[in-house]
Amino acid sequence: MVKRKVKQRKLEVGHGWGGPPHDPYTFMERTVHHTIDYGYFVNCMTVTLHEGLMEHVTINGEKFEFEEDDARETFEDLTGIPVATFDTAYNRIASTCCRCGHKGMPTFARGLPGEMFMICGKCDHIINTYMDYSAII
Numbered sequence: 001m002v003k004r005k006v007k008q009r010k011l012e013v014g015h016g017w018g019g020p021p022h023d024p025y026t027f028m029e030r031t032v033h034h035t036i037d038y039g040y041f042v043n044c045m046t047v048t049l050h051e052g053l054m055e056h057v058t059i060n061g062e063k064f065e066f067e068e069d070d071a072r073e074t075f076e077d078l079t080g081i082p083v084a085t086f087d088t089a090y091n092r093i094a095s096t097c098c099r100c101g102h103k104g105m106p107t108f109a110r111g112l113p114g115e116m117f118m119i120c121g122k123c124d125h126i127i128n129t130y131m132d133y134s135a136i137i
């Protein structure tokens with residue numbers, strides 16, 4: 001039996017636009033950077049799930065296209081992380097205060113038009129900012 005131990009895991013979320021300018025669509029990408037220790041060698045793997053008009057999985061830069069939910073299943077098989085768990089973990093990491101380490105529910109506040117701040121519920125430190133450009137165009 002081969003034992004594998006995940007030494008390090010980094011989660012990333014990206015959003016973007018694709019398609020022609022007259023008919024654009026949005027896409028979302030979830031990425032897991034793995035460092036897996038098999039005991040006799042260490043493997044680094046980057047798996048990205050691209051969901052938008054087309055779905056594909058990118059493994060270490062090589063793109064594999066799928067239909068319907070097959071991309072999600074492949075991503076979950078390769079990373080060992082269900083998409084719902086990925087989202088929960090990513091949101092928990094992204095909403096953890098870098099000043100005091102508070103992991104509780106952050107509060108939100110609006111700034112200039114389209115600007116949104118995520119604020120620590122304990123020390124009022126700004127954890128993250130978001131910009132909604134559609135609010136100002």
Ligand SMILES: [Zn+2]
Pocket residue numbers: 097098099100101102120121122123124125
């Ligand atoms: Zn804080």
